[in-house]
Amino acid sequence: MPPKNATANAARRKGPQFNPPRPVNAPSQGPAATKRAPAAKKPNAPAAKAGLQPAIEILASSDEEEEEDDFGQDVDSDDLMDEAPARNDAAPATPELAEPVVPRPLLARLLLENFDDPDMQIQTGAMKLVGKYVDIFVTEAFLRSKDERKASAKEGGIVDGFLQVEDLEKLAPQLVLDF
């Protein structure tokens, strides 16, 4: 291992930065995937759906969960009409992915305020992509805090179900390294 590290600098850099969070990622994205899948499906937003499902495949490989959700919904809507609305109520987070975490006008403003050169411009497509990037960042921060909370509750910390600043403090360094 050490000789390899010494020779392949690029590989080494990529490795440690990306690999350690994986254990963190895997559990944190599981719930994300389960939540995201129905979220993308229900509002019938094709853009959101197409955009998110690939992401889920990449991050969590939770295809089975998605499919189960699919089947569950189909069965419900075909056989039991009463159950379908109940399920919709159970997942009120649906609009979350259709509408961005940080509103686009606000994000554009934040970016423009932080450019050193006032003449700098940004294309619409690039703007959308940055929006996606920031949304992923915020979502990831939240999911990792959630994991951190669970972990510290297990270790006998405060168990009131309140996300604390300390949780954020613990995950922030790695999060920033990953983005």
Place this chain on the structure above:
Amino acid sequence: MASNNAAVEREERLKSALWYSIGQFVDEKSLDSDLNATPQFIGALTELVYTQIANTARDLEVFSKHAGRKTINTDDVMLLGRRNEGLDRILEKELEEIRSAEGRRADGQPVARAQPAVAAGKKRGRPVGNGKAKAKA
């Protein structure tokens, strides 16, 4: 001094707006997972996200200047994901979607903005460097 104060105030107002958006997002997500977040948590997260956006803005600016441009395009944004394979792939998917959406609008013509080199190159023949890179992205 006055302009400095104004700048500080503008930053504070932008942060408040960001705080509101993030607060909404966190509250919504916490309800789903039977959790709750202290206001301090939301404040800290806001500060983190604000700093990240500021850094991103400076990165993007430097990237596009390095390429000799005055406008940030999608190539610059793709560089943001260079340290994280998963993130890179998500951004690539998103980019494809954005491009196909724009392509449809522009009557099947590849996007005018982001890839004029490809559009021009296809008519004339095969551009050696550009075509390869863009086709992959």
